[in-house]
Structures are given as structure tokens and as C-alpha cells.
Amino acid sequence: MSARSEKADGVPEQSGAPALALRRIGKAFGQVKALARVDLAAYPGEIHFIVGDNGAGKSTTLKILSGIYQADEGEVLIHQQPVHMRDASEAHRHGIAVVHQDLALVECLDVATNMALGAIPRRGRFMLDRARMERDAAEVLANLKIRVGSVRTQIGLLSGGERQIVAIARAVRMNLPIILLDEPTAALGVRETAHVGDILDELRRQGKTVICISHDLEFVFAHADRITVMRLGNSVATLMRRNTTRDEVVGMITGTIEALDPERAGAA
């Protein structure tokens, strides 16, 4: 990884431009102010974690980035261009793949079909190319060293962890430059969690911009380049992993540390 410095105010300085950025994002659902002010900048070739307590606004932020919600205030920038995404297909077009917290799988369809949703392979103009759909799915799963009984297995028959892996594989299959994951290891055992970590590392190696939400700080510290802490709808701070500690991150999550201590952060 290239050498980076941080400015004295704790905002990491970066030679390249962010692939994806949020500026002063605000979002309310009726009376509920889900997001007050969120700033975020994620860079290619980095894994950027978002951490925070339940209800901090992590998923809401991710849904704005994936076109499912629209921000009330602020800007979403992709490659420094402001974009306004009205639905999830526009996020795909902007090069964003997403693994949602609820996985967004259709239980009555099989693994191959779920992996193709949103970009179903065609034969000719109108025909569904089921053979290719199954081949593609099997290939992606094999590349990721994931073995599911058969790509024809219905999602509804899989366990929670198996579904999670399929959802991750689907996002990887899309092979888009930006990939967002909302608690991708929530339902996974130790070995499977490590495997997902390997997948994230591989995505970073390929130069993708990875944004990942997680409550598992061990996982976060094992794979993060950058960590953004959210609390009560605000992005409190963004820290380089190399320059921070778990205690500091925990302090910021819970609010015992108010903001970044500029002195220490500057000492990169």
C-alpha cells in the first residue's frame, strides 16, 4: 500500500481521488432523524469499514449509497461527480454492487437465479439463458472456493450462513468497481468469517473500493484500511487503522471519546 499521511485535523490525506464520497448527508423518516450529518470518502484499493452501535445509521447510509433511499440533504459523489440515484439499478450502472443486511434474496428461487437477479443472461432477445446462468453461478462459487450442494438449490433451503455467502458471491459476481457490504459476517462461523475476510482482501488487491459495515471489531481490525465511526446519525470520525486502537474506536462508538485527538492522529 502506498504511503499516506494524515493532516493534523485527523482527516486522512490521500493522493488518489475517492471513488465514492458522501458530503453532509442527512435523512429523516417522518419524525425519525436517521442521519444528521454523514461525511465519508472511500478509496480504490482500500477496505473501508463503518462501525457504530445499533441504530447509528449505518444501514441507512449504505442504502443511500445503493440507491434504495434518497438523501434529504447533502451530496453523493462517485468519482467526484454528484449523482442522484433513484433506484438500485442506477447504483449498478454507477458501478456499485451491494450485499444488504437482510441479504435481499428470493427464497423461492434457486441459487443460480438469485445470483443473476438484476442482470439475467439472455439468449437472443427474449429467451432466458438458464444454462449460462447456472454455469456463471457455479464458476463464481468455485472461484470463491464456496461449495453449495447445487446451484439449483432453493435459497429457502439454505441455512442463514449459506444464504449470506450466496449474497456475497452475487455481489462479487457483478464485478463492479465499488462493493458495499452490510454486516456480511453476521451469521457466519469462525472459519466462514475468515473466508469472507480473504474475499475482501482479494477485492482490495484487485483495486476495488470496498465499504463494509461490521460489529465484529476483531474482523474490522484484521482487514480495515480505514474506519469510519458513526454515532446517532453522525459520522464522528474516520481513522486509519494503522493509527488507531480498538479502545479508541470503542470509545468513539459509545461516545466516551468525543472526537479525534488531533495531536495523536497527526503523529502518523
Added chain:
Amino acid sequence: MSIKTENGASRQAPRRLNAEAFLRPETTLIAVILAIGIATAFRNPNFLNVGNLTDIARAAVIYFVMACGASLLMIGGGLDFSVGSVFTLGGITAAWLMAHAGLSWPFAIAVGLLVGTLAGYANSQVIARLHVPPIIATLGTFFIFTGLCVQITGGQDIVPLPKDFQRLGQGSVLGVPFVVIYAVVIGFIAWFVLEHTPFGVEVRAVGGNRKAAVANGLKVKRIETVLYMLGGFTASLAGIIYAARVGSGQVSAGGSGVTLSVVTAVLIGGISLLGGLGSITGVAVGAILLSTIDNALIVAAVPPQYNTIVVGVILIAAVAIDHVRRERLYRVRR
């Protein structure tokens, strides 16, 4: 990493094939049809006459054509209670244009289908824009369309209809009624769309998990609009076929009875009210079962109330079996 299936080998084992065959609605339905057929044939051997069997097919056609659109819609998570009135509206529109406006039959049919499709569009917009649940929205439009039909006709049947038009509903080739051929063609198209096009896959996705479909970037609203339009299209098509068969545009044809029969045929055929699951072949067998019961009870001179009792029992059984299927497929927990 390897993902082991929880119940291991049983998922791929032959045991599963048996369970699947049993759970396929067609298997059970065909058994029921045969049982009814044999019982009826014992009471009255005329049941097996070619003429009588053709009658059964002819009656099934009307249900089935409407059920094609209704099935796709229900698999996509929608519901249309207005089909009985759109059936009438389509038949009457075409009949009125031929009898009173002197339009040639191809034009009259085209306009009748257009009106039916627009009725479906109206349904979709009431649901999407006014946020009225489908069951209530289409119940409301059912009454509105029914009223329109009476308004157009003044409550009178529309006659006479051109001979050419009537032949479309009454003719046959090699003993096969035209109407049966229409049903086979429509059924084939519906089956093809559902099983072999990306649209069909998306319909199942929307019906199976609408939120997931949205999150995956499917144009859910557009898909739903198209489905309601298809439902209106096949309902009006059935109405036009019926008008051709009986040789008049009847205000009393259709109505709530037809709506209930179509919804029943679809549910008996194994389409889940919860969306996502079901097949056109199942619905075809469901439509044949309904018309077989109608016919058998007449031929075997069973009192008519038995007809409705039998249909009710089969409907409940079919939906109960649907729950068992879901439990197997999705680990439904209660």
C-alpha cells in the same frame, strides 16, 4: 469453504423426487379428475362420450384463458378480483362495436382487447398511486366495470353478431374446437413467458420477495403494471371468445361467479396466493378439474349444491397442500 446442506444427502436423494412428484399439484389434481371421471362414468356411461368430453374442454377453455393472465399476476404477488367484470366488458365492447357500429370483427376484437388491457392498467394505477391494497382496489373496479357494462348495453344482450365472428367461437377442425386451440396457444405463450424469459424470472422474484426484487434493481412497479395489464388482456380475450361461442354479447355473462371460478382455478392449480410459486400446467389442470366437476355433477344428476361443496373442499385442500410445499421449500416456521 464448503457449505454442507443441513439435512445432508436427503436433499439430492431419490426420496426427494418422490416427495416432489407428490407435492406437484398436477399429480394430485389429475388423480382427483380421474377419480371423479370413473365415479361419474359408472353412474352414467355417457360421461365418456366424445361429445361430452369436448364440452368439458370447451368449458375449461374460458376459465383457463383468463387464468393465464391471473396466474402470472398472482405469481407476481398481485390479485385481481375484477376479472369477471373485465370479461364482460371485453365481450360487450367487441359485440357492441360489431352490432351497433358496423365494425368488422378483427377491429372489434382489437378494441375489446384494448379496453380490457386498459382496465388492467387502471387497476394497477389505483393500487400503485392510491396505495389501495389489490384485493380492495380490484373489488372496487369490479363494481365500476360491471356498472359500465350495464350502462353500455342498457341491460340487454347484444345481437346479432356477424356469422364470421361466431364461427371463431363455434367452429372446429378435425373435431377439435377452435376455442381449445386458442387456449392451447395462450397457455403455451404464458408458460413460455413464465419459464423461459427473464421477465418470467423477474415476476417470480417480485412475487417471492418484493423487497429483495427492489434491492436488486428490478423495475418492480413496471413489472406489476404489465402484470395487471396482462390480467385484463386475458380476461377480455376470454370474454370475446365466450361472446363468439354463444353468439351474443351478454351482460349477465361474467360477474362475480366468473371471478371466483378463475381465482379458484388458479389456486387449485397450485399458484400460491403468497406469490412466487406455481406453474401454468398446474392451472390448466385446475381449470379442467373445475369444468369436470361442473359437468360430472350434471351428467351424474347430482344435486347442484354438491358441486359447490366439492369445489370448496378441493380449494381448501389445495391451499393446505400449498402450505406443506412451502414448508418443505422454505423452512416456513410458525
